[in-house]
Amino acid sequence: xxxxxxxxxGIATGAVYAMIGLAYNVMYSTSKVMSFTAGMLGMLGSVxxxxxxxxxxxxxxxxxxATLAVGGIFGWITERLSVRPVLRNIDKHLYVLSxxxxxxxxxxxxxxxxxxxxxxxxxxxxxxHDLTSEQYWLxxxxxIIAAAALEWFYRGTLAGRAFLAxxxxxxxxxxxxxPERRMRVLSYVLxxxxxxxxxxxxxxxxxxxxxNGMMLTFYGFIPVAIGGLGSNRGALVGGLVLxxxxxxxxxxxxxxxxxxxxxxxxxxILLAMPRGLFGAAAQRRV
Amino acid sequence: MVQEHGWRRRSVLGAAIGGxxxxxxGTARAADKPPVxxxxxxALTGANSSPGIGFNRGIAFATQVLNEAGGxxxxxxxxxxxxxxxxxxxxxNAALEVVSQQRVEFLLGPTNxxxxxxxxxxxxxxxxPSLLYSVVDSLVDIRRYPYYFRQLPSNTQWTEAAQNYVLKxxxxxxxxxxxxxxxxxxxxxxxxxSEFKKAGGDVVYTALIDPNATDATAEMQKxxxxxxxxxxxxxxxxxxxxxxxxxxxxxxxxxxxxxxxAMGTGIVKNLLxxxxxxxxxxxxxxxxxxxxxxxxxxxxxxxxxKLVGDKVKLSDTTLWWVACGYDSVNLIKWAIDHGGSSEPxxxxxxxxxLTSYPGIFGDYGYSATNHNGYPTAEVVMNAADSFKNGxxxxxxxx
Numbered sequence: 302x303x304x305x306x307x308x309x310x311g312i313a314t315g316a317v318y319a320m321i322g323l324a325y326n327v328m329y330s331t332s333k334v335m336s337f338t339a340g341m342l343g344m345l346g347s348v349x350x351x352x353x354x355x356x357x358x359x360x361x362x363x364x365x366x367a368t369l370a371v372g373g374i375f376g377w378i379t380e381r382l383s384v385r386p387v388l389r390n391i392d393k394h395l396y397v398l399s400x401x402x403x404x405x406x407x408x409x410x411x412x413x414x415x416x417x418x419x420x421x422x423x424x425x426x427x428x429x430h431d432l433t434s435e436q437y438w439l440x441x442x443x444x445i446i447a448a449a450a451l452e453w454f455y456r457g458t459l460a461g462r463a464f465l466a467x468x469x470x471x472x473x474x475x476x477x478x479x480p481e482r483r484m485r486v487l488s489y490v491l492x493x494x495x496x497x498x499x500x501x502x503x504x505x506x507x508x509x510x511x512x513n514g515m516m517l518t519f520y521g522f523i524p525v526a527i528g529g530l531g532s533n534r535g536a537l538v539g540g541l542v543l544x545x546x547x548x549x550x551x552x553x554x555x556x557x558x559x560x561x562x563x564x565x566x567x568x569x570i571l572l573a574m575p576r577g578l579f580g581a582a583a584q585r586r587v
Numbered sequence: 588m589v590q591e592h593g594w595r596r597r598s599v600l601g602a603a604i605g606g607x608x609x610x611x612x613g614t615a616r617a618a619d620k621p622p623v624x625x626x627x628x629x630a631l632t633g634a635n636s637s638p639g640i641g642f643n644r645g646i647a648f649a650t651q652v653l654n655e656a657g658g659x660x661x662x663x664x665x666x667x668x669x670x671x672x673x674x675x676x677x678x679x680n681a682a683l684e685v686v687s688q689q690r691v692e693f694l695l696g697p698t699n700x701x702x703x704x705x706x707x708x709x710x711x712x713x714x715x716p717s718l719l720y721s722v723v724d725s726l727v728d729i730r731r732y733p734y735y736f737r738q739l740p741s742n743t744q745w746t747e748a749a750q751n752y753v754l755k756x757x758x759x760x761x762x763x764x765x766x767x768x769x770x771x772x773x774x775x776x777x778x779x780x781s782e783f784k785k786a787g788g789d790v791v792y793t794a795l796i797d798p799n800a801t802d803a804t805a806e807m808q809k810x811x812x813x814x815x816x817x818x819x820x821x822x823x824x825x826x827x828x829x830x831x832x833x834x835x836x837x838x839x840x841x842x843x844x845x846x847x848x849a850m851g852t853g854i855v856k857n858l859l860x861x862x863x864x865x866x867x868x869x870x871x872x873x874x875x876x877x878x879x880x881x882x883x884x885x886x887x888x889x890x891x892x893k894l895v896g897d898k899v900k901l902s903d904t905t906l907w908w909v910a911c912g913y914d915s916v917n918l919i920k921w922a923i924d925h926g927g928s929s930e931p932x933x934x935x936x937x938x939x940x941l942t943s944y945p946g947i948f949g950d951y952g953y954s955a956t957n958h959n960g961y962p963t964a965e966v967v968m969n970a971a972d973s974f975k976n977g978x979x980x981x982x983x984x985x
Binding site for chain 1 (some may be wrong): 633635767768773794795796797798799800801802804805806808809825826829837838854857858
C-alpha cells in the first residue's frame with residue numbers, strides 16, 4: 302500500500318512536470334529559447350481554473366476553455382515582451398533574464414491578486430476516491446493526450462512541419478518561405494495552452510497556489526534537461542522519473558533531502574549523458 | 588538605492604497606516620511633553636500578514652485608550668509603524684531606521700521569526716527595550732540581548748503544552764512527530780521528539796515532509812503501521828497541513844493530530860476533502876482566549892471585549908493577536924510608571940521586577956534571569972474546528 306501511494310503520487314506529479322517540460326520544448330522548437338515562464342503557465346492554469354470554476358461558478362467546460370485561452374494569451378505576451386526583443390536586438394542569451402523577469406512579475410501579480418495562501422481547485426468529475434481519485438489519474442491521462450496531440454501536430458500538419466523545419470534550421474526555413482516569426486508566435490501561444498492545460502488538470506493535486514509557478518519552472522526544466530532539449534519523449538520519461546524520485550526521496554530520506562536527491566540525479570544524468578537520455582548529437586552539414 | 592526607495596515607500600505607507608489608525612497623533616504633537624515613541628515592525632502586507640494585522644489592531648486600540656486617558660505620565664504615545672512585508676531584509680532596514688533615525692524608545696516586533704532572527708543582532712547595540720513577537724527560543728538570550736523580552740510563549744513552551752496534552756489528557760504514549768522541511772519544521776521536529784522521549788513517551792515515527800509534497804498518504808500509512816496513537820505536527824504550511832489531514836482521513840485513520848496553530852485556519856478548512864477530516868485536530872492556543880465547555884471566555888477577556896465593543900474589528904482575525912497587541916502597549920506603560928522613566932536601564936529593571944502582570948492575553952512575569960514572560964500553564968490546546976468570533980474552544984479534557 303505504501304508502494305502504491307508513492308507510485309501513484311509520483312506518476313501523477315511527474316505527469317504535470319512532463320507537461321511543463323512539453324511547454325518548454327514547444328517554445329524551444331521555434332526560438333531556441335528556454336523560457337522560464339513555462340512554470341508560470343502551469344500556475345496560471347490552476348489559479349484561473351479555480352477562479353473561473355470555483356469562484357465564478359462557470360461550467361467546467363467553459364472554465365477549461367477560458368483557462369486555455371488565458372494560457373495562450375500569456376504565451377503570446379511572453380513572445381512579444383521577453384523573447385522577440387531579445388532575439389532581435391541584444392545578446393541572445395539574455396533571454397534567461399528577460400523571461401525570468403516576466404515570470405517573477407506574473408508570480409508577484411498572482412500573489413497580490415489571488416493571495417499568498419493555497420486555495421482549493423474544484424473537483425472536476427468527482428470520479429474515484431483515495432488513490433483512484435481523479436487528482437491522480439487526470440494529470441496522467443492529460444499528459445498522454447498532450448503528448449499524442451503534439452506528436453500529431455508535428456507530424457501530421459503543415460504548421461507542425463514548419464515548426465520542425467524552423468527547429469532544424471531557422472535560416473533555411475526562412476529561405477524556403479516559412480514565416481519564421483509568425484510560427485514562433487504560434488509556438489508560444491501553443492506552449493501557453495499546453496502549460497495552462499498542465500496546471501488545470503494538476504490543480505486538484507497541486508492546489509491553486511501562486512508559489513507553484515517557480516516550483517514548476519524548476520521541476521519542469523529538469524525533465525527537459527534529463528530527456529534532452531527539444532525531445533518530447535525525453536520530457537515525458539524525465540518528468541515521470543523526477544516525480545517518482547521526489548516521492549521516494551521524501552519518504553525515505555525526508556522532505557529536506559528532496560531537492561538534493563532530485564538535483565543529484567539530474568547532475569549525474571547530465572554528466573553521464575550530456576545531451577540527455579533522448580537528445581541527439583547536433584548534426585552539421587558539411 | 589532600490590532598498591532605500593523601498594523603505595522610503597514603506598515609511599510613507601507606515602505613516603499612512605499610522606494616520607489612518609491613530610488619528611490622535613496630532614494631539615501628541617500638540618502636547619508639551621515629547622511623545623513616547625514606540626517602533627512597531629509588522630508585516631501588514633504580503634505573506635503571513637494575518638497575525639500582524641491582528642496585533643496592529645490591539646496596539647492601535649490600546650494606544651487610543653491610553654492617549655484618551657492622558658497618555659503615559661502626561662506623554663502621548665506615538666506608534667512608529669513600519670510594514671516589513673514579512674521580508675527579513677526589509678525588517679532590518681526598517682528596524683535600523685526606527686532606532687537610529689526615529690530614535691524610538693521601545694521596539695515591538697517584528698512579527699515573524701525570520702525577521703526577528705535578522706533584526707535582533709543589528710538592533711541590540713542600540714539598547715532599546717523590546718518586546719519580541721516570535722516563538723523561536725534562541726531569540727531570548729539575556730547575555731547577548733539584555734533588552735529583549737518575549738511576550739509570546741517560546742517554541743519549547745508550545746511543544747511542552749502539546750506534549751502534556753498527549754501524555755496527560757489523551758493518555759497516548761506512542762506518537763509520530765511530523766515537521767515540514769523548513770528551518771522551523773526541522774528544528775521543532777527535533778525539539779518535540781527529544782522532549783517527548785525525555786517525558787517518558789515513545790516516538791515511534793518521525794518524518795520531515797517537503798511543504799510542496801503533493802501527497803502524504805505514505806507517511807500516514809507508515810505512522811499508523813508504526814503504532815502511533817497520536818501525531819505531533821509542526822508546520823505552518825496550510826497546504827501541507829491539509830494534505831496530512833486528507834491523507835489521514837483517506838486511509839480511515841483517526842489518530843489525533845496535535846500541534847501548530849496553522850492547522851486551525853480557515854485556509855486549511857477550505858483545502859480539506861471532507862469537513863470531518865478536521866475532527867480530532869488540536870492546535871496550540873491560550874486559556875485566556877479560549878471558550879470553556881459552557882461556551883464562555885474567561886471573565887477578564889469578557890471585560891476586554893466589552894471595552895472593545897465595536898471599536899476593533901474581531902470577526903476576521905484572532906482574538907489573542909488583538910489581546911497580545913493591547914497588552915504590549917500596557918506593558919510599556921507599566922514599565923514607565925514603575926521604573927520612573929523611559930530610560931532603557933530603568934525599563935529593564937522594571938520589567939525584570941515584574942512578577943505577574945494581569946494582561947488580557949496572559950499573566951506576564953520576568954526576572955533578571957528569565958526574559959520569557961508567558962506562563963506555560965496558560966498555553967492550552969484548542970479544537971481546530973471550533974473557531975468562532977475570533978476564538979477557539981478548549982480541546983476536550985481540560
